Amino acid sequence: MNILETCMVSKTYQVQNSTIKAVDEVSLSIKAGEFVALVGPSGSGKTTMLAMLAGLLTPSGGSIVINGQPLERMSDSQRTRFRRQNIGFTFQSSNLVPYLSVLENVELMLKVNGRDGRQERQQARDLLVKLGLGDRLNSKPSQLSGGQQQRVAIARSIIHNPDIVLADEPTASLDTERAIQVVSVFAELIHARRLAGVMVTHDLRMCRYVDRVIQMQDGRIRQVLSSRAEIDALAATAD
Ligand code: ADP
Ligand code: MG
Numbered sequence: 001m002n003i004l005e006t007c008m009v010s011k012t013y014q015v016q017n018s019t020i021k022a023v024d025e026v027s028l029s030i031k032a033g034e035f036v037a038l039v040g041p042s043g044s045g046k047t048t049m050l051a052m053l054a055g056l057l058t059p060s061g062g063s064i065v066i067n068g069q070p071l072e073r074m075s076d077s078q079r080t081r082f083r084r085q086n087i088g089f090t091f092q093s094s095n096l097v098p099y100l101s102v103l104e105n106v107e108l109m110l111k112v113n114g115r116d117g118r119q120e121r122q123q124a125r126d127l128l129v130k131l132g133l134g135d136r137l138n139s140k141p142s143q144l145s146g147g148q149q150q151r152v153a154i155a156r157s158i159i160h161n162p163d164i165v166l167a168d169e170p171t172a173s174l175d176t177e178r179a180i181q182v183v184s185v186f187a188e189l190i191h192a193r194r195l196a197g198v199m200v201t202h203d204l205r206m207c208r209y210v211d212r213v214i215q216m217q218d219g220r221i222r223q224v225l226s227s228r229a230e231i232d233a234l235a236a237t238a239d
Pocket of ligand 1: 013014020022040041042043046047048
């Protein structure tokens with residue numbers, strides 16, 4: 001079943017007297033356990049698309065349906081609650097709360113959803129251990145490397161068991177080795193938990209870990225690569 005579906009989704013921005021079509025009638029669908037990369041040149045509409053999928057930005061046209069529920073039919077408060085429960089996201093800057101520890105940053109997402117019982121808090125610890133951060137639970141974000149911070153951000157985006165996880169350039173500030181570590185862990189979690197995952201990346205090498213690549217250009221889908229051979233060939237062009 002498709003967890004996420006968009007039908008002819010568009011977003012236009014008005015800048016002074018001109019109209020920019022940032023996303024232009026994009027239709028796509030993503031199944032449970034499927035990890036998709038959104039790639040394309042700067043300005044092609046990737047971040048705008050992701051923000052709409054996250055329910056953070058309202059489309060100018062078209063429809064976004066998550067778990068059978070159209071986002072556009074929800075009131076603002078319904079959408080906010082729906083987003084908290086069903087969607088997790090990670091951004092380029094990891095957006096961790098600086099004065100909270102690693103564990104507290106992840107537990108915060110449980111608190112926001114009113115699910116911070118003993119068992120859930122143990123799951124937060126277990127997830128951080130799995131992500132190789134077992135000895136950093138009480139560290140502050142500033143005491144961590146960029147890769148460690150991104151892994152905390154991934155733990156935070158996934159701890160409340162969303163059905164969808166979205167990441168915008170999660171490896172932008174990392175060297176290749178750390179980037180591979182972060183994306184491979186992310187892929188593993190998406191596959192193991194049967195989530196729908198979308199990652200925006202400008203680093204085509206990271207496509208090795210995804211199941212499908214959607215290339216955008218000028219707000220539209222230019223090409224979709226679905227076979228392992230095609231995707232790996234694309235990734236190899238960046239080596
Ligand atoms: P990408 O993430 O692929 O670089 P964006 O979604 O950020 O692309 O941008 C797509 C287009 O929309 C670009 O032309 C960009 O300048 C424009 N754009 C993005 N955000 C805004 C905004 N808030 N106001 C006006 N134009 C915007
Ligand atoms: Mg962007």
